[in-house]
Amino acid sequence: MTDARLRRGRGSLAFGFFVQGVTFALLVTRIPAIQDRYGISDALLPAFLAAVPILAGVASVTTEKVVARVGPAVVLRWSQPFVLLALLAVGAGTELWQAAVALGLFGVAVGALDASMNMLGVSLQRAYGRSIMLGFHAAYSLGGIVGASLAWAGAHWHLSLFTSYLPVVGALLPLALAGSRWYAAGGDGPGPEGSGEKGSGGVAFKLLLPLCLVMSFAYIGDSTVANWSAKYLQDVLGSSEELATVPYNAYMVTTLLGRAVGDFGVRRLGAAAVVRGGAVLAALGFGLVAVAPGAWAGIAAFTLLGLGLSVIVPQTFAAAGRLFPGNSDAAVARLNVFNYVGFLIGSPLVGALGDAWSYRGAMLVPMVLVLVTVAYATSFGPRGARYGGGHERPRTVDVG
Numbered sequence: 001m002t003d004a005r006l007r008r009g010r011g012s013l014a015f016g017f018f019v020q021g022v023t024f025a026l027l028v029t030r031i032p033a034i035q036d037r038y039g040i041s042d043a044l045l046p047a048f049l050a051a052v053p054i055l056a057g058v059a060s061v062t063t064e065k066v067v068a069r070v071g072p073a074v075v076l077r078w079s080q081p082f083v084l085l086a087l088l089a090v091g092a093g094t095e096l097w098q099a100a101v102a103l104g105l106f107g108v109a110v111g112a113l114d115a116s117m118n119m120l121g122v123s124l125q126r127a128y129g130r131s132i133m134l135g136f137h138a139a140y141s142l143g144g145i146v147g148a149s150l151a152w153a154g155a156h157w158h159l160s161l162f163t164s165y166l167p168v169v170g171a172l173l174p175l176a177l178a179g180s181r182w183y184a185a186g187g188d189g190p191g192p193e194g195s196g197e198k199g200s201g202g203v204a205f206k207l208l209l210p211l212c213l214v215m216s217f218a219y220i221g222d223s224t225v226a227n228w229s230a231k232y233l234q235d236v237l238g239s240s241e242e243l244a245t246v247p248y249n250a251y252m253v254t255t256l257l258g259r260a261v262g263d264f265g266v267r268r269l270g271a272a273a274v275v276r277g278g279a280v281l282a283a284l285g286f287g288l289v290a291v292a293p294g295a296w297a298g299i300a301a302f303t304l305l306g307l308g309l310s311v312i313v314p315q316t317f318a319a320a321g322r323l324f325p326g327n328s329d330a331a332v333a334r335l336n337v338f339n340y341v342g343f344l345i346g347s348p349l350v351g352a353l354g355d356a357w358s359y360r361g362a363m364l365v366p367m368v369l370v371l372v373t374v375a376y377a378t379s380f381g382p383r384g385a386r387y388g389g390g391h392e393r394p395r396t397v398d399v400g
Contacts, residue, residue, distance in 0.1 A: 006127065009184030013120050014139040016080060016179065019172050020113060021143020022150070023087055026165060027106065028226065029151040033161055034090060038099040046348075048100070052107035053340035059111025060340070064333035066112075072119035072329060073183035075112055080176045082109040088169045091161030115336045119329045121314075122321030123185040126328075131266035137314040138259035145252050203330045207323060210379040211316050212338040214275075217369040218312040219342025220349070221282055221305070224366045225251050227347040228359070229302050232289070236359050239295035247302035254303050258310030271315050271380040279373035282308030286367030290360045312373060313339075319380045 027034075035045055067075055086106035093099055121136045147168075154164030229247040233239040258278070265274045285305035292298040320335045321328035346366065353362035 005182070006124075006184065008182040010124055010128075010132065012179040012182040013117065013124065013184075014136055016076060016117055016176065016183075017121075017136045017139040018143040018146075019080060019176050020083070020110075020117065021140040021145075022147035022168065022172065023083055023143075024110070025144040025147025026151050026168065027087055027090065029148050030155070030161060030164070033155065034099065037091075037161060038093070038096050040096065040099065048103055050344060051100075052103055052110070053343045055104055055107030056111030056114065057337045057340040059108045060115040060333050060336045063112045063115040064330045067116060067119060067329050067333070071185060072116040072123070073180075073185055076116040076120060076183060077177075077180040079109050079112040079116060080180070081173055083113055084169045084173050084176070088162070088165050091163075091165040111336075111340075114339065115333045118317045118336060119332045120183060120185055122317055122328050122332055125318055126321060126325070127184075131263040131271070131318070133314040133318040134259045134262035134266065134311060137310075138256055138262075141252055141256035141259055141310070145249070145256065148249065148252065203324050203327050203334060205334070208320065208331060208334060210376040211320050211323070211335055214312065214373050214376050214379070215316050215335055215338040216342040216345070217366075217373055218309055218316070219339050220346035221286070221309050221366045221370050222313075223343045223346035224286075224350050224363070225302060225305060225309075228350050228354070228362075232359055232363075233295055233298050237292060237295045237298045239298075243295055243299075247299050250299055250303040251306040254306030255310040258307045259314065262311045262314070265311075266315065271319060272377045274311050275315050275380050276374050276377045278308045278311040279370055279377070280308070281305075282312070283367045283371040284308070286363050286370065290363040290367070309370070312370075315380055322381060323379070 031045075031049070034040070040048060063072075063075055083106060086102055086109055089102035090099065090106065093102060117136075121133050125132050150164070150168060153159075154161075225248060229251065230244040233247055234241060234244040262274060265277075282305055285301050285303075285308055288301035288304065289298055292301055317332055317335065320331040324331040349365065350359075350362045353359075353365060
């Protein structure tokens with residue numbers, strides 16, 4: 001494949017990440033409106049919310065087998081429109097069973113989409129021979145900011161969910177389908193010395209386990225910010241309701257910034273050093289949240305969290321690809337399940353500890369878990385480790 005075609009593949013995949021960021025933000029930021037529309041009780045809501053990541057985890061595992069037949073580009077090409085249509089269905093129904101079906105379909109499609117897009121990202125990074133994975137996740141963060149802003153506009157103007165979602169889906173769906181023409185997957189290259197399989201096609205879970213734990217810890221931290229930052233600022237730090245919306249937005253902005261410059265740091269310092277630094281920053285952020293004397297100090301601490309957590313997840317996917325170069329798709333699919341494990345554990349854990357003990361004390365739990373990542377940083381490779389055996393020029397890739 002020519003360099004120009006490879007760049008188009010990279011750009012189209014980045015746009016796919018962006019679209020997914022918009023879509024997911026439009027769903028999670030309008031959960032209260034979804035609850036009101038369908039009359040979902042507070043007691044029933046956790047079951048609905050838990051079903052999405054559970055189904056996504058099942059779909060992620062299934063995707064491993066599907067891509068072995070058709071390739072990740074084909075799975076991504078059709079799962080992304082499915083996610084967009086499922087979002088629209090969430091806004092179109094009126095009955096409780098319709099909400100259950102729409103959210104269930106959303107979860108299944110998201111699992112396939114998350115796995116396949118990260119498979120392609122890992123594969124393209126190998127083809128480039130240098131770190132580009134953080135750039136894809138930066139596009140996701142940018143999409144999240146756009147989606148959250150669109151959701152705010154819909155809520156501000158009292159638009160129905162369907163009215164809010166329809167123009168977004170109408171604009172993004174044809175663009176995503178058009179961009180999917182250039183999806184590309186890089187060929188498998190040689191892995192670093194001591195890789196988990198040395199050319200075999202298997203994925204040894206024992207070797208993948210440290211990365212699975214890191215993924216879970218990162219998403220426990222991320223779900224804590226997403227679900228509890230507003231409540232923490234308002235109930236613990238005494239902010240206004242309006243000011244309580246600021247921490248998550250600030251977190252998303254610094255996540256975008258961290259990912260935008262993170263690839264440069266990986267190329268200069270190596271993935272292990274960047275992950276160590278990110279884990280320490282994130283742990284420091286959680287610690288500062290726990291002792292913050294007021295609202296603005298809390299906002300600053302959540303902002304620091306964004307910089308720290310931003311680099312961990314993309315580099316975890318990239319590390320799985322390097323560890324199992326002969327079967328990176330399977331490694332990414334299995335690792336992606338722990339994205340949802342962290343999401344399922346994080347929010348209930350912090351909520352239970354907050355109710356039983358204190359929300360300040362609860363913030364120390366993700367702090368400790370994220371800090372454990374430092375001990376696993378060697379799984380990301382030695383300092384200065386190169387991608388794809390040190391080649392800086394793109395390798396030949398195949399179009400999916």
